[in-house]
Amino acid sequence: MQFDILTLFPGLFAGAFEESIIKRARESGSVTIALHNIRDYAAGRHKVTDDTPYGGGGGMIMKPEPIFAATEAVLGEQADMVPVILLTPQGRLFDQSVARELARHDRLLLICGRYEGVDERVHRYLATDEVSIGDYVLSGGEIAAMVIVDAVTRLLPGVLGDPAATFEDSHAEGLLEYPHYTRPPTFRGHPVPDVLLSGHHAEITRWRRQQAIQRTLERRPDILSSAHLTEEDLAYLARIEASG
Ligand code: 6GU
Numbered sequence: 568m569q570f571d572i573l574t575l576f577p578g579l580f581a582g583a584f585e586e587s588i589i590k591r592a593r594e595s596g597s598v599t600i601a602l603h604n605i606r607d608y609a610a611g612r613h614k615v616t617d618d619t620p621y622g623g624g625g626g627m628i629m630k631p632e633p634i635f636a637a638t639e640a641v642l643g644e645q646a647d648m649v650p651v652i653l654l655t656p657q658g659r660l661f662d663q664s665v666a667r668e669l670a671r672h673d674r675l676l677l678i679c680g681r682y683e684g685v686d687e688r689v690h691r692y693l694a695t696d697e698v699s700i701g702d703y704v705l706s707g708g709e710i711a712a713m714v715i716v717d718a719v720t721r722l723l724p725g726v727l728g729d730p731a732a733t734f735e736d737s738h739a740e741g742l743l744e745y746p747h748y749t750r751p752p753t754f755r756g757h758p759v760p761d762v763l764l765s766g767h768h769a770e771i772t773r774w775r776r777q778q779a780i781q782r783t784l785e786r787r788p789d790i791l792s793s794a795h796l797t798e799e800d801l802a803y804l805a806r807i808e809a810s811g
Contacts, residue, residue, distance in 0.1 A: 568597065568598050568599070568670070568672070568673065568674070568675070568719065568720070568723055569598075569599040569600075569601070569673065569674040569675075570598065570599070570600045570601070570674075570675055570676075570677060570716050570719075571601050571603060571641050571642070571649075571674070571675070571676045571677070572600065572601070572602050572603065572676075572677045572679065572712050572716075573603050573605050573634065573637050573638065573641070573676065573677065573678045573679060574602065574603070574604065574605060574679040574707075574708075574709055574712070575604070575605050575606060575616060575629075575679070575681065575707075576679075576707065576709055577602040577603075577604050579709045579710075580602055580709065580712075580713065583713045583717075584600050584713075584716065588717075588720065588721060588726065588727070589716065589717060589720055591726075592720050592723065592726045595725065595726075597720070597723050597724075597725055597726050598716075598720050598723060598726070600716065601641075603637055603641055605629075605633050605634060605637050606633070607637070608633040608634075608636040608637040608640060609630075609632070609633040610632065610633075615630065616629060616630055616633050617629050617630060617681075618630050620684070625683075626683030626684060627681075627683055628683065628684045628685065628686055629680060629681055629684065629685040629686060629689070630686060631686040631688045631689050631693075634678060634685070634686075634689050634693065635689070635693055638651060638676060638678070638693060641676065642676060645674065648674075649672070649674045649675065649676050650669070650672055650675050650676065650695050650696055651676045651678065651693055651694050651695045651696070652669075652675060652676065652677050652678065652694065652695070652696045652697070652698055652715075653678045653680060653685065653689060653690060653693075653694035653696070653697045653698070653708075654677060654678065654679050654680055654697075654698055654699070654700075654708025654711040654712055654715075655680045655685065655690075655697050655698075655699060655708065656682070656699045656702075656704060656705075657690075657697060657699065658696070658697030658698040658699040659696075659697065659698060659699070660698075660699055660700075660701070660702075661698050661699065661700045661701075661711070661714065661715060661718075663718070665698065666715070666718040666719050666722060667722060669715065669719050670719045670722040670723060675719075677708070677712045677715065677716075678693075678694065678708070679707055679708030679709045679711070679712050680707065680708045681706070681707045681708075682704060682705060682706050682707055698711070698715065699711070700714050700715070740794065740795055741790060741793055741794030741795055742779040742780060742782075742783045742790075742791075742794050743779060743782045743783045743786060743787060744779060744782075745774075745775035745776070745778040745779045745782070746760075746778055746782075748760070748763055752764065760774070762774045776800065776803075777803050780796075780800055780803055780804055780807075781807055784804065784807065784808070791804075
């Protein structure tokens with residue numbers, strides 16, 4: 568997977584792609600990340616990338632020319648084959664299913680908008696997709712780009728050591744994760760649940776599943792209806808809902 572990120576603030580990305588999973592994914596060649604400063608594609612001595620809005624009102628709007636120029640220069644003849652994703656609070660909501668969808672592409676171009684706005688011609692005639700990472704306001708799309716690169720990279724073949732880990736990750740199958748424990752068996756008087764120390768693998772699997780269902784019911788009832796639940800899961804859910 569190749570990510571090309573267009574931004575006015577490439578310095579914001581320092582560090583985020585240089586540790587842990589993404590660092591290893593880059594080193595192994597599973598992922599390539601190229602940062603492109605939109606300012607480098609702005610015309611004139613002053614390299615202006617924004618301007619005041621037509622019609623008045625506050626804030627500065629990102630000009631279309633540098634963003635079109637950067638996209639065309641970066642993509643070259645691949646221009647028609649690569650999704651051009653504008654990061655904006657107005658986009659469709661990013662979630663695990665969008666991450667899976669994006670992970671199917673060989674290359675993605677991400678345009679980091681600034682919060683005040685991007686000229687509508689970029690939305691309409693350059694972007695092929697618009698994505699938001701949630702219903703809150705960020706100063707720009709950069710942090711959203713980091714979120715998307717991280718979530719998508721984890722899904723690429725060979726990036727995670729243990730393929731079961733991705734499968735069991737929160738949301739991968741529509742439920743929150745069950746609780747995890749490691750040593751010591753008692754910490755400040757708080758013991759690890761007996762079942763986890765029992766060595767009964769079938770019971771451990773059942774307990775974890777039930778914990779995941781219970782937790783999802785308590786914390787995210789909104790996602791429970793789209794989770795993949797077995798007959799046994801549904802029976803358990805009915806029991807806990809009945810016992811209140
Ligand atoms: Cl993609 N951009 C901005 N500026 N704010 C956001 C966002 C994106 N997603 C959530 N909030």
